[in-house]
Amino acid sequence: MAESFIAITNGIVFTNDKLIKGRALLLGGSQVIDTVAPDEIPHGTEIVDAMGGYVVPGFIDLQIYGGGGRLFSADPSADAMDEIARALVKSGTTGFMITMATNTLDILDRAFDVCNQYRHPALLGLHLEGPYLNKARRGAHPAEYIRQPETAEIAALLRRAGNCLRIMTIAPEQFDRKTIGLLTDNGVLLSAGHSDASFEEATTAFRSGVRAVTHLFNAMSPLHHRNPGLPGATFQSVTACASIIADGIHVDYQTLSISKKLMGDRLFLITDAVAETHEGIYTHVFQGDRYTLPDNTLSGSALTMMEAVANCVRHAGIPLEEALRMASQYPASLLGLEAHGCIKPGAMANVVIFDSQYSVQQVFLEGKRV
Template structure:
């Protein structure tokens, strides 16, 4: 039995001091109070972060280099940064690239650690809101294509971003029936169209405010639809560049536990259709179009606290428990509780990472 003693833990009920966390065989066995004096040097222990939309790390953009080595390198880098669960994301691309990436994840899944599967962002989006996505690859889905895609994916496709106003209801229903999380995004849907999609079962929204119909006083758009809906969730990029920090603040106040963090992070790439260039803390395409972020999940949490008026406890939930709940893994990850995986991040008082544990094993940093 391993343990970390007399710690400040972020539990589902909030911050608790003077706690021992005991873990064995990859699982948290017990969390209990410690009556010893508080260690003034002790930092904090968070659950491991969960990022449901990231394209690459450590110089490896997965769609440009779909290989076993690439996903291993991405996993290693993200683990060192405290991300103990992620979906590797593919932007709109050719069927050949999608199939190559899916084939790699299918082969790798028995070895996989923190890679939970694939998030396909496109190609079934609206070209009017394509952002950095390649227009030539965007198309409407057919039910036959979706069936073939999921058959080939064999359970590796966990999430899909699409524009519901351009897709047939039977396509969306088939994805939902096959336990794919459907996210409304890169869409010009009206308030009514977005509300219909959420009522049909579409669970979430991709990078709120970016690449979607805006909130206007005479045309409420997607943001108002997700604000008003009782269950629909949304991801948001809290880098201050994709969304102003004050807007993140407002969204968090309105949506509460329905809003979660993603990095939407990419890495520099000079090959293929997505050639991301680092410029002043962000990534752009060669034509200057804003693409992915340069964020980590920890920096997202820090930004929420420092710039968005969000409490640390809520920001941690946005980076851990809420995304875990969306993908129905909240009992095994995303929180510190007995029976959950021993995935957690140890930070010092300055909120810098000192240790990362994944299934009870410390990750070398």
Template sequence: MRYLLMPCTVYTGTEVLPDHAVLINGERIEAVLPASGELPAEVPRRDGRGLHLCPGFVDLQIYGGGGVLFSVEPTPAVLARLRAHTLRHGTTSFMPCLPTSPPALMAQALATVQAALPTMPGLLGLHLEGPYINPLKKGAHQAEFIQTPTPQAIDELLTAAAGALRLMTLAPERVSPPVVARLRAAGVVLSAGHSAATYEEASAAFEQGVSTTTHLFNAMSGFESRAPGLVGAVYDAAQVQASIIADGVHCAYAALRISQKILGERLFLITDAVENSTYGAYRFHQQGDYFVDENGTLAGSALTMLTAVRNCVQHVGLPLPEALRMASLYPARVIGLANEIGRIAPGYRADMCLFDDDYQAHATIISGEFHAYSAAPHAYSAVPTA
């Protein structure tokens, strides 16, 4: 279907364009045009009502939300409900995540994601956070499931994954260079996390192909004057990226602001969102704006990506366009999709979020398909051009 969405303030990823229209043609963006200028005739229109229109969010680490927890029950039905939850809040591309888990659960999660990839728009693959992590920095992960990888184990994992494994968090000091090379050769993006790596160990891993870092500050060796640790190695690297949880609990907003000054475009947002759970290896309950496990250990956030963007603007002091890039363009770069998603520009996939000044999503567009939500004061309808 070909239609115009207008008028909106369009955040393209490089510019802010008030009173503009986006021409959508099937799954792609055809053009970005001034709403008051000459527009294609006989094209249906959807009323953007002057709201903010940004690229759809890209969440590379989400465990659950909307009443379901994929990391405890990685079934097709739960994955579908998680997909609906992310769309409701403007996230068009997402990567469900599994923590350090028993082999059978890992196999089930991989099989579920692999089966859904051909038919679920915006599903990017599976993020395995573990099992190759450091017990000293396990956080809420279960120590009994932590493994030390061997080349044979990696080959078995990649065979079982059948292309569904897209990102893996591991502790660089626990993984040999041949293992890193094998995973990278299979196209898996590697992220340093749950790690007690020294500055030297982390820097060496970055040279070997570990290209990003999982939830900066949390469950990793910190920055000290004589031991810069993993945090220092990220700061000092030229290209390595880092995710961060912008809820004011996992790290102070001041720490996020300082890190953004240092890292710039290398810092991106994740939700690390979980959900209440009373069974399985991971049992969580909500405590204010975050979740803890049975031992009271911080275990995940209650964020959506749109809330994380709001926090970056209101509490960190970042400009809205930069906060939006941290939630869309920058994570798209991490997984090599910055020429496909993360911008509003001709040729890009028509993945977008329409939201108001209170950071409430009114509509999500995914592959050109328009989903309106109750945040809007009145229903949307396609109105033909007069």
């Protein structure tokens, strides 16, 4: 049995909410065994030298559109998903929610079919951003495909989506309590986004079952001193979590820092990353550090989760340990994934090793080196 063990040595391990030195991380099969002293490593164990790097839980991205040059909405296929998953895991993201923006119902159905049949240990499900958004805050979403929520249509969508639909971004001011209940009763985690909700409307939504906020500050009612809007309601909530894009473009780093101080463990990282494409209804143009539509509307980031962590530390004054939690533990907790986003006995052996320059060196997915 010892021959199936892997010990990651000579690293700084992030476990039990702190960074520790002098112990090896022991993996057995697809699970974490524990951290052990070097002289406690079982005989015959495969040794992996972290070379002084950080050994941390694999990152979890709850909003990602593509990777490896492939955009899932432009080609909702298993082949595209293969390329996306391969690229994301290599970059340190060992759990991701493939995301579909507002689109035709036909394209959404194709995406549901693929996600319900596709199996990959890093794929956590599908995040549907739209089509039930507020046109006033549509951002890069095409106005002609944004729809008003109707109970019968949403019930039919849920039937077609099956078990793959895990998260849905909605404009909660467009919904009534019954329709929100229909979604939450079917296990869909609701997130408020592309919304013009007032403070009162957002607060009511949080009390009615909306548990999260999508890319805080982007495509939503602004925080104003006489109308605090959706961001203000998010800050004042004691339950609502929020994702944020830490690229310094979607949100200024000082705004990221302020949000972190106000929200604590309710704020987590996403990339909202896309890929350049000239197919389908979204034309994403790479601008060097971001993606835009042809009219220069900001349409997605060029981030990886590793870069998001680095930006939090370098530019927003967030300690490394907390930035790591924002990229792993907090999104896992929101989804109720107790065995993900952490390094502890029994957790999934999803591990990233990176160096002092925040460059990913090695990745393990379910105990297998990628």
